Amino acid sequence: MDSTRALSEALTLVRDAVAVLRSEDLHGVDSGSLLTDVVAMRRLADQVEGEWLRRVGEVHARGAAQVVGAGSTKAFLRGTCLISPSESSRAVDTASALRTTCTQTADAVAAGVIGIGQAQVIAKVITGLPSALPEDVRVAGEATLVAHAAALNPAELAWAGRYFACHVDPHGVARDDAEQRARSGITFASTLYGAGIARGDLDPESLAVICAA
Known part of the structure; x- marks a missing residue:
């Protein structure tokens, strides 16, 4: 099956599912079910955005945006998705990290274990570590942050990330x-x-x- 066709069918299914949800009369839904839906739909939204970031990462790695005349992937996102410069920059940076150095984080987002906000924090922390740090330290640090991300919001996780970064290189001596x-x-x-x-x-x-x- 053609990959473009498969993507179109997948998106059609998602849109149809959203239409079904939109047609539901919320006045007839009890509060407990609504609360459950709010949490579950937030996770689904994060999973969908995680898949979007996976594609953004692939587009960026291929230089596909430049092929169609955009100056960069960030410029392409600004012009087509109509997002702000800061949002496009964060999206490309996060997508690139999830594709390369933060695969554990990408897997956790795909599984619905953590949200996009937490993933952005982890990506920023891990990519900001000194290049001289051993790879096993990076991998272990990412795993620890992913585990904490299941229970912390992005602001709280950022504190944990700063603590980790200071702990592994308190004086910045590992930086070239x-x-x-x-x-x-x-x-x-x-x-x-x-x-x-x-x-x-x-x-x-x-x-x-x-x-x-």
């Missing part, structure tokens, strides 16, 4: 020079009345300069 430079930097944002907020990571020399100012 290029990674250190990429992480070093500071951004400023203005607030009311001329005040401002500074955020970022600094190398020891830059920190010493600021502290001495």
Whole structure:
């Protein structure tokens, strides 16, 4: 069977199922069933988005967006799916990670064990680890975060991820020079009345300069 045809049939089945749900009179559904539906449908939505990300990852790996004239996969998503620049960037970054370095996370999303929000957090943590860290540390760390993701929301999981990253490389010594430079930097944002907020990571020399100012 032609792969395009198979995809069309699969999407038709999904759309038909949504139409059936849409036709249901919710006034006749008891509250307990509605609560169960809310949780189950959230998981299904995450599974569908996980499958969408799997395809985005394949599109990005092939450079398929450029073939049809888009400047990049992110530009293609912005123009066709009408999502914001930040959303398209996050989608491509997450999709690429799930396709390569975070396959345990991809499997958990596909199985409905964790949500897309948790998957995005795990992908960011794992891809942000120093390249010099042993592969078994990465794999074990991802497995631990996936296990925690089944019980933590994305914000809570992000704290766990930061703890893990600091634990495996507390002083950043595992990062090579290029990674250190990429992480070093500071951004400023203005607030009311001329005040401002500074955020970022600094190398020891830059920190010493600021502290001495």
